[in-house]
Amino acid sequence: MKITCSQHDFNSNLSLVSRIVPSRPTHPILGNVLLNADVDKQKVTLTSFDLSISISTQFPAEVVTGGSITLPAKLLNDIIARLPEGEITLFYEPSTLEDNPLFTITSVSGRFQIRAMNAQEYPELPVVTGQTLHLPPETLLQGFKSTAFAASPDDSKQVLTGIHLHKTADSLEFATTDGHRLAVGRQELDQITIEEELAMTIPVRAFRELERILLSNSQPSETVAFCFDDTQVAFEFKSQRLTSRKLDGTYPAYNKLIPAEFSRQVSLDRKGLLKALERMAVLADQSSNLVKFTIDNQGSKISLEVEAPDLGNAKESLPAVITGDDLDIGFNVKYLIDGLKAFTCNDVIVKLNEANQPVIFQPVDGHIVTYLVMPVQLKN
Amino acid sequence: MKITCSQHDFNSNLSLVSRIVPSRPTHPILGNVLLNADVDKQKVTLTSFDLSISISTQFPAEVVTGGSITLPAKLLNDIIARLPEGEITLFYEPSTLEDNPLFTITSVSGRFQIRAMNAQEYPELPVVTGQTLHLPPETLLQGFKSTAFAASPDDSKQVLTGIHLHKTADSLEFATTDGHRLAVGRQELDQITIEEELAMTIPVRAFRELERILLSNSQPSETVAFCFDDTQVAFEFKSQRLTSRKLDGTYPAYNKLIPAEFSRQVSLDRKGLLKALERMAVLADQSSNLVKFTIDNQGSKISLEVEAPDLGNAKESLPAVITGDDLDIGFNVKYLIDGLKAFTCNDVIVKLNEANQPVIFQPVDGHIVTYLVMPVQLKN
Numbered sequence: 001m002k003i004t005c006s007q008h009d010f011n012s013n014l015s016l017v018s019r020i021v022p023s024r025p026t027h028p029i030l031g032n033v034l035l036n037a038d039v040d041k042q043k044v045t046l047t048s049f050d051l052s053i054s055i056s057t058q059f060p061a062e063v064v065t066g067g068s069i070t071l072p073a074k075l076l077n078d079i080i081a082r083l084p085e086g087e088i089t090l091f092y093e094p095s096t097l098e099d100n101p102l103f104t105i106t107s108v109s110g111r112f113q114i115r116a117m118n119a120q121e122y123p124e125l126p127v128v129t130g131q132t133l134h135l136p137p138e139t140l141l142q143g144f145k146s147t148a149f150a151a152s153p154d155d156s157k158q159v160l161t162g163i164h165l166h167k168t169a170d171s172l173e174f175a176t177t178d179g180h181r182l183a184v185g186r187q188e189l190d191q192i193t194i195e196e197e198l199a200m201t202i203p204v205r206a207f208r209e210l211e212r213i214l215l216s217n218s219q220p221s222e223t224v225a226f227c228f229d230d231t232q233v234a235f236e237f238k239s240q241r242l243t244s245r246k247l248d249g250t251y252p253a254y255n256k257l258i259p260a261e262f263s264r265q266v267s268l269d270r271k272g273l274l275k276a277l278e279r280m281a282v283l284a285d286q287s288s289n290l291v292k293f294t295i296d297n298q299g300s301k302i303s304l305e306v307e308a309p310d311l312g313n314a315k316e317s318l319p320a321v322i323t324g325d326d327l328d329i330g331f332n333v334k335y336l337i338d339g340l341k342a343f344t345c346n347d348v349i350v351k352l353n354e355a356n357q358p359v360i361f362q363p364v365d366g367h368i369v370t371y372l373v374m375p376v377q378l379k380n
Numbered sequence: 381m382k383i384t385c386s387q388h389d390f391n392s393n394l395s396l397v398s399r400i401v402p403s404r405p406t407h408p409i410l411g412n413v414l415l416n417a418d419v420d421k422q423k424v425t426l427t428s429f430d431l432s433i434s435i436s437t438q439f440p441a442e443v444v445t446g447g448s449i450t451l452p453a454k455l456l457n458d459i460i461a462r463l464p465e466g467e468i469t470l471f472y473e474p475s476t477l478e479d480n481p482l483f484t485i486t487s488v489s490g491r492f493q494i495r496a497m498n499a500q501e502y503p504e505l506p507v508v509t510g511q512t513l514h515l516p517p518e519t520l521l522q523g524f525k526s527t528a529f530a531a532s533p534d535d536s537k538q539v540l541t542g543i544h545l546h547k548t549a550d551s552l553e554f555a556t557t558d559g560h561r562l563a564v565g566r567q568e569l570d571q572i573t574i575e576e577e578l579a580m581t582i583p584v585r586a587f588r589e590l591e592r593i594l595l596s597n598s599q600p601s602e603t604v605a606f607c608f609d610d611t612q613v614a615f616e617f618k619s620q621r622l623t624s625r626k627l628d629g630t631y632p633a634y635n636k637l638i639p640a641e642f643s644r645q646v647s648l649d650r651k652g653l654l655k656a657l658e659r660m661a662v663l664a665d666q667s668s669n670l671v672k673f674t675i676d677n678q679g680s681k682i683s684l685e686v687e688a689p690d691l692g693n694a695k696e697s698l699p700a701v702i703t704g705d706d707l708d709i710g711f712n713v714k715y716l717i718d719g720l721k722a723f724t725c726n727d728v729i730v731k732l733n734e735a736n737q738p739v740i741f742q743p744v745d746g747h748i749v750t751y752l753v754m755p756v757q758l759k760n
Contacts, residue, residue: 075691078662082655102692109656110684110696112663275462276489282458283492304490311455312482316490 001067002091003037003044007107009059010044010088011080014073016216016240017048017055020209021073029121032070035090036119039066047125048073053206054125055213058239067094068119071103075114083107092116126243130229131194133167137214137224137237139187143174144207146185146369149338151204152178159249162201169195175254176204181335182254183342186368201251202233206244213240258372259358262351264324266295266302267364270348274340276304276316277333283308284333290376291333295352297322306333329355330376336361339371381447382471383417383424387487389439390424390468391460394453396596396620397428397435400589401453409501412450415470416499419446427505428453433586434505435593438619447474448499451483455494463487472496506623510609511574513547517594517604517617519567523554524587526565526749529718531584532558539629542581549575555634556584561715562634563722566748581631582613586624593620638752639738642731644704646675646682647744650728654720656684656696657713663688664713670756671713675732677702686713709735710756716741719751 345363
């Protein structure tokens with residue numbers, strides 16, 4: 001193999017794939033990236049795979065001799081990132097028949113040689129040959145951004161560490177829950193390529209890498225090819241491809257949790273509420289994260305209160321448009337901050353029934369998002 | 381006590397003093413800052429003290445009622461930093477005779493109350509009444525920047541965790557050593573206010589806070605009043621004051637370590653050498669940090685080489701102006717990177733004798749700095 005390409009191209013593509021490479025791989029080859037050079041296409045492909053998620057990316061290069069090899073991801077990344085801009089040449093002699101041939105990287109500054117591993121030892125990437133939906137990048141980005149925060153970060157929670165996708169006739173619904181709160185975002189689909197209903201759960205981690213891929217491409221006008229079979233999904237966008245295992249298990253019937261009717265509604269400035277909660281959190285952090293909301297219909301305001309025994313207390317008021325009776329209700333301040341940060345709207349609507357019943361937060365900006373949190377019981 | 385001031389003034393002054401407040405104080409009062417309001421001067425003073433270093437800062441405020449109180453530094457900082465810009469009012473009622481009175485902070489957004497502690501319990505600040513030198517801020521900043529990196533970060537090394545100051549008739553010398561390397565920077569003094577020779581060692585930590593104070597003031601035209609007695613030093617600059625204990629113990633006679641003559645000299649581009657060493661360090665990090673320099677007089681170049689068994693190797697060459705014979709010599713790559721980063725010059729001069737004798741690095745930009753490192757023995 002011998003290739004010449006720009007340091008910038010190699011570096012940016014390598015950064016994109018190497019983030020999922022584990023720092024302490026269970027097997028040495030899983031700490032490597034796969035480098036493939038295609039002499040006919042004059043293209044180089046970089047691939048990483050942690051047995052659950054794979055990322056491949058392709059870029060043009062001058063391929064003098066083709067071939068495949070794997071290289072330690074972190075070491076390669078650290079070296080390439082520090083090379084001066086300009087042309088770099090990468091090569092090794094496959095004739096040596098060694099298991100760990102020396103791989104050479106030259107630039108104007110000098111020469112690095114690192115130990116490679118044969119490509120034959122690299123695990124097979126999943127082949128996904130199923131139905132395909134063509135989606136605008138914005139649909140996936142928006143669905144991810146408005147829900148990812150409410151998934152569980154705890155690996156033992158399995159299906160709850162994912163984003164549940166539910167495709168109906170004309171929309172794609174994204175849902176996450178960690179058992180304490182629930183975020184649901186609905187994206188309208190303009191072109192329906194598959195009529196039937198579909199449901200699957202994809203790890204948040206895979207979506208996070210997909211977000212990086214979609215954001216790293218400056219022209220978002222093209223569509224993402226989203227392909228899936230019984231166990232795997234694949235997203236293809238331009239010269240990048242991401243595959244992921246689906247998460248097994250039945251996803252909770254979350255729509256049943258969202259009340260159909262509400263007796264109270266509060267509309268107020270999202271940023272003002274967020275800033276106030278972030279101040280409140282300084283004290284609430286030190287106790288049980290509890291913040292008390294007092295809805296004052298007559299005064300057209302909401303008061304927020306935190307009481308941290310031995311430390312202090314805080315009280316703020318915010319103007320609000322209120323329908324329904326007055327109410328005192330408690331929340332976990334962190335949950336509210338997470339949700340309000342994920343919204344991008346100016347105003348947020350809060351819909352409530354009683355102090356022990358689920359409350360939902362919705363943005364007022366055309367995005368169809370419902371964030372449900374369970375209130376916390378107030379002490380007396 | 382009752383004061384009104386701008387959130388910005390209170391916040392920036394509080395940030396300046398609260399960095400030295402320990403996160404886990406040995407006594408609760410040491411986790412607090414002292415707040416003093418002077419009704420005659422219409423000024424507020426904030427003070428922090430960790431029993432070794434103290435920082436005080438003063439700013440104008442509308443002082444309705446004067447007084448002193450101490451407040452939990454981190455909590456206060458977290459709250460004030462999050463308040464909206466504009467006027468804030470702070471007050472408490474000393475009449476309550478409580479040990480932990482409630483201290484109230486109001487802003488347009490609402491009201492915070494936090495538990496305070498009486499100022500009587502706050503430890504006495506050291507009084508420093510000795511000789512005073514008046515120094516330009518640049519003298520202290522430059523002396524600190526060019527040497528601090530070579531002091532020991534290990535508290536058990538006592539006097540080696542400090543910067544040694546040595547004042548001669550017309551200059552102030554800054555020196556640091558961790559036992560493996562030595563940095564010496566000399567600053568000319570224009571106005572000699574004290575004729576006699578002086579020597580003392582001041583913790584790097586105190587100098588780091590002094591640097592922040594000097595950099596936080598936009599007009600560096602004024603001088604710093606540097607006052608010292610047998611055990612303490614004080615730096616006063618505008619409305620800020622820092623005191624520190626001196627470090628006990630005899631400082632090593634470092635000037636004896638610097639060879640008087642050198643048989644070889646190499647001059648080369650500092651940034652080019654630094655970048656090459658940073659690339660080399662990726663591999664050297666994985667073995668013993670050893671980088672080999674080959675001085676090639678005939679070829680007017682220096683070659684750098686790293687060999688990391690099982691991982692790979694690297695070789696780069698840099699053009700250099702060389703006097704003296706060829707030489708192979710080994711260095712700890714991290715030590716060289718530290719020194720070259722602290723310099724700001726374009727070119728650096730390396731002066732050497734044999735491969736087992738001390739080597740010095742000096743900037744070519746008018747700053748009088750000597751960085752001495754011991755070579756590492758090459759294998760073979």
